[in-house]
Amino acid sequence: MKTTMLRPTWIDDGSPIPDPxxxxxxxxxxLRRRKHPKAASGRFDLxxxxxxxxxxxxxxxHPDRSRIVKEVFLGLPRGNRKTSISAALxxxxxxxxxxxxxxxxxxxxxxxxxxxxAFEEAAMIVAAERKWRKHLRIADHKxxxxxxxxxxxxxxxxxxxxxxxxxxxxxxxxDELHAHRSPHLWEAIRTGVDKVHNSLLVVATTAGAGTENxxxxxxxxxxxxxxxEIEDPAFLPIIFAxxxxxxxxxxxxxxxxxxxxxxxxxxxxxxxxHAKEAxxxxxSRRSFLQFRLNNWQQYSETxxxxxxxxxxxxxxxxxxxxxxxxxxxxxxLSQVYDMTCIxxxxxxxxxxxxxxxxxxxxxxxxxxxxxxxxxxxxxAGFLETTPGSAIDYAVFHRRLEEICGELNVQQIGVDPxxxxxxxxxxxxxxxxxxxxxxxxxxxxxxxxxxxxxIVAGQFxxxxxxxxxxxxxxxxxxxxxxxxxxxxxxxxKDKIDGAIAAAMAVKLAFDSDNPGRAIDDPxxxxxxxxxx
Numbered sequence: 001m002k003t004t005m006l007r008p009t010w011i012d013d014g015s016p017i018p019d020p021x022x023x024x025x026x027x028x029x030x031l032r033r034r035k036h037p038k039a040a041s042g043r044f045d046l047x048x049x050x051x052x053x054x055x056x057x058x059x060x061x062h063p064d065r066s067r068i069v070k071e072v073f074l075g076l077p078r079g080n081r082k083t084s085i086s087a088a089l090x091x092x093x094x095x096x097x098x099x100x101x102x103x104x105x106x107x108x109x110x111x112x113x114x115x116x117x118a119f120e121e122a123a124m125i126v127a128a129e130r131k132w133r134k135h136l137r138i139a140d141h142k143x144x145x146x147x148x149x150x151x152x153x154x155x156x157x158x159x160x161x162x163x164x165x166x167x168x169x170x171x172x173x174x175d176e177l178h179a180h181r182s183p184h185l186w187e188a189i190r191t192g193v194d195k196v197h198n199s200l201l202v203v204a205t206t207a208g209a210g211t212e213n214x215x216x217x218x219x220x221x222x223x224x225x226x227x228x229e230i231e232d233p234a235f236l237p238i239i240f241a242x243x244x245x246x247x248x249x250x251x252x253x254x255x256x257x258x259x260x261x262x263x264x265x266x267x268x269x270x271x272x273x274h275a276k277e278a279x280x281x282x283x284s285r286r287s288f289l290q291f292r293l294n295n296w297q298q299y300s301e302t303x304x305x306x307x308x309x310x311x312x313x314x315x316x317x318x319x320x321x322x323x324x325x326x327x328x329x330x331x332x333l334s335q336v337y338d339m340t341c342i343x344x345x346x347x348x349x350x351x352x353x354x355x356x357x358x359x360x361x362x363x364x365x366x367x368x369x370x371x372x373x374x375x376x377x378x379x380a381g382f383l384e385t386t387p388g389s390a391i392d393y394a395v396f397h398r399r400l401e402e403i404c405g406e407l408n409v410q411q412i413g414v415d416p417x418x419x420x421x422x423x424x425x426x427x428x429x430x431x432x433x434x435x436x437x438x439x440x441x442x443x444x445x446x447x448x449x450x451x452x453x454i455v456a457g458q459f460x461x462x463x464x465x466x467x468x469x470x471x472x473x474x475x476x477x478x479x480x481x482x483x484x485x486x487x488x489x490x491x492k493d494k495i496d497g498a499i500a501a502a503m504a505v506k507l508a509f510d511s512d513n514p515g516r517a518i519d520d521p522x523x524x525x526x527x528x529x530x531x
Contacts, residue, residue, distance in 0.1 A: 005257050006075075006223060006241040010056070012048070017055045018068075024059025026097045031088055035128035044125070049259040050085060053238055057089070057200070058098065060233075066198050068233055073222040074204040075239035077258050077294040079266025082204045086173045087121035089202055093171040094122075094154045095136060095147055100198075103170040105154040108189050110179045112143075112158045118173055118204075119143050119156035159185040167192040170199050178208025178215040186214055207241060207290050209297035210475065219296060241294035248289055249275060257293055266292075304447075304474040304486070304498070305454045313454070314463035319356055322346050322407075328511070329404075329412040330436070330503030332496040333419055337362055337390045341496040342400060343467075344407060345504035347512075352458025353505050357467045357497050358403065360396055364389035373469075382466050397425040404431055410511065413503040436503050444483035446506035450498075451484070453505065461501075470497035 010017070019025055028051055034044040046054075053074075060068040076082045086107065092098045094105055107122075109115035123138050126145060137146040143156035154171075159182055169192040180186055193199045208215050222237035224230045240257045242248060254271055255261045261268060274292060278285035286306065289295040327346045334340040340360040345353050359377075363385040366375050377383040384399065386392035400422075404412070413436035414422055426433040436442060453459040461467055473495050475487045486502075488495045 005243050005246050005253060006226060006239045007256060008226060008238055008240075011052050011238070011259070017052065017059050018061075019055060019059035021061055021065055023061060023065075023097070024055035024057075027054050027058040027092055030092065030096050034088070034091070034125055036084075036125055037128050038124070044088060045081070045084065045263070047260075047263050049262075050081075053085065054088075056236060056238070058092070067200065069236045070199070070234040071201045071236070072203065073218065073235070073237045073239065074202060075207065075219065075222065075237070075241060075294060076204070077240065077266075078206050078291040079270075080240070080258055080260040081265060082206075083117050083121050083175075086118045086175065086202060086204045087125060089200075090118065090122050090154055090171060090173055091125060093200065094145065094152060095126075095132065095150075098171075098200075099147075099150065099152065100170055101150045101152065103150075103152040104168060105152070105171040106167065106169060106189070107154075107156050107173040107175060108158065108185055109156075109175040110159050110181060110185075112156075114175055114179070115156040115158040116143060118175055119145075119154075122154065157185070168195045169193045170196045172199075172201050174201070174203045175205070177203050177205045177218065178213055180214055183214045207294045207296040209286075209290060211473075216296075239294070241296070242289065243295070246293075248278075248285075248293055248295075254293070304471065304476050304484075305451060307468070307472055309457070310454055310459070310461075310468070310471055311463075312457050313460040315460065317354060317356070317460055317462040319462075322354065324408055326408050326410045326511075328410055328504050328507035330500040330505075330507065331400075331412065331414045331419075331422065332500040332503070333415065333422060334360075334391050334496070337365060339494050339496045340391055340396060341470075341500045342403060343497060343500035343504045344403070344409075345501070345508045347508050348458065348460065350458065351453075352456070352460070353453050353508060354460045355467075355501050355504065356462070357464055357500065358399075359383045359466050359497065360391065360399070361385055362389050362391050363387055373465075377466050380465075382464060393421050393425075397422065400426075401429060401431075404429075411507050413507050415503075434507065436507075438499075440479050440483065440485070442506070443485065443502065444479065446502040447484050447486065449509050450502045450505045464497075467497040467501070470495050474498055 017024060028046065031044050031046050031054065035042060036044045039045050057069050057072055062068060074082060090105055090107060107115060107118040123145060126132055126136050126138060135147060135149060137148060139146060145154045159180060167188065172189045172193050174186065174189055193201045205215060222239055225232050225235055226237040226239055240259055242253060242257050246253055258266065260266065271292060274288050278288040286297060290297050325346050327344045330343045332341045342358045344356045348354050359382065361374060361383060366378065374383060378385060386395040409432065411432045411434050412426060413434050415438050416423065416435040423433055473488050476484045477487045479485055486495055486499060
């Protein structure tokens with residue numbers, strides 16, 4: 001088994017965890033005395049891994065006894081009792097040894113239902129302690145636990161409830177950050193915690209998918225701190241996750257990234273059952289990797305296709321032998337300063353397609369795109385540049401003419417919106433230009449045929465990394481008629497190559513299918529939807 005998985009090195013190596021004032025020890029002893037109705041022993045389940053977590057959070061202190069750890073990022077696969085750990089930490093700060101009079105504590109989630117998870121766990125523990133009944137009040141209808149004598153309260157809040165801004169918080173739990181669609185609650189919680197000296201923020205989440213949610217950057221930061229790439233003593237990442245390249249079928253890996261498996265949760269037989277489903281079903285495999293092995297899925301949360309299936313078309317292609325074969329071009333033009341793409345498409349003779357992309361970017365934009373790997377792609381020959389800070393259409397048109405001169409081009413699809421210079425240049429050269437509208441009538445069938453080819457293993461792309469990145473960034477959105485359209489989560493996540501590929505594929509498909517949807521308003525869409 002490879003050992004690239006993310007796992008805190010200190011979690012079970014027996015190394016000492018700083019506890020100069022004994023705060024970590026007192027937190028552990030306090031939790032050991034707590035009752036828990038759902039536990040077989042009747043006591044809170046403080047296994048060795050959980051104990052080490054609590055010690056690492058509460059033990060380290062500055063000489064003035066203020067806490068060193070101000071934020072905890074707890075990234076655990078589903079079924080490893082994040083909720084119990086989170087509820088325990090909340091009670092430590094509401095009525096335990098970390099309690100401060102007049103405190104306001106919250107557990108926050110994207111929905112009311114999710115926000116109640118930690119609250120209900122905490123309320124259950126409180127209800128089991130008879131001696132607490134005269135001190136703590138559970139206001140279930142308000143999702144709150146109150147400590148009147150100390151003027152403290154703990155409540156569950158959600159992004160769909162509103163009213164989060166303005167809070168002053170001594171403790172905050174943010175549950176399943178990857179599911180938060182809006183940054184407003186997250187920012188309200190962070191700023192609310194910052195107002196209080198010695199406060200603690202805990203993020204407890206399973207891995208998410210894509211880059212279009214607010215958890216992605218925090219997850220990346222937590223991974224960098226855990227690996228030692230960034231030093232931040234106030235930030236404690238506790239992430240158990242599979243990494244790319246690990247064998248997801250290996251049960252030893254399951255145990256490594258699911259610390260609860262050694263203690264019976266999640267059930268091993270359930271893991272095996274889900275893994276068996278994942279062998280043949282791409283959707284089940286994505287779910288297994290994300291939720292059971294905590295692997296952040298790099299494609300969008302609403303992906304176009306399984307990237308593992310897409311990668312089946314990565315074998316090397318001899319493009320020289322295709323030069324004399326009929327091909328069709330799709331062109332996605334940039335908005336002056338951004339990426340422009342040409343994709344050539346050939347039919348493979350078996351109902352599938354072979355594509356080759358060319359990507360262009362203004363030279364001066366490279367320094368602003370380092371995170372996307374543009375410079376690396378340029379050096380490797382996958383990206384061409386034009387002079388200046390904006391796309392130089394004269395240079396691009398010359399390059400386009402060169403490509404057309406090398407290939408047997410049957411038709412060139414160009415979005416007519418804002419494309420007059422390119423359309424004129426192509427028509428002046430006598431090239432077979434076609435105005436390919438981006439309206440649903442043309443793009444929905446194009447996207448469907450592209451999807452069909454990829455899923456059927458009939459889309460060969462040679463593994464071009466820029467094109468793959470574009471496909472990985474696609475987020476699909478339904479039209480009012482139930483068809484799919486491409487969208488992107490963030491402006492930096494380009495999908496130009498995928499759009500151009502869809503256009504080129506559609507033109508190639510149309511060459512054998514008269515009565516195109518683009519030309520015929522009465523075209524039967526169902527022929528595309530049932531393929």
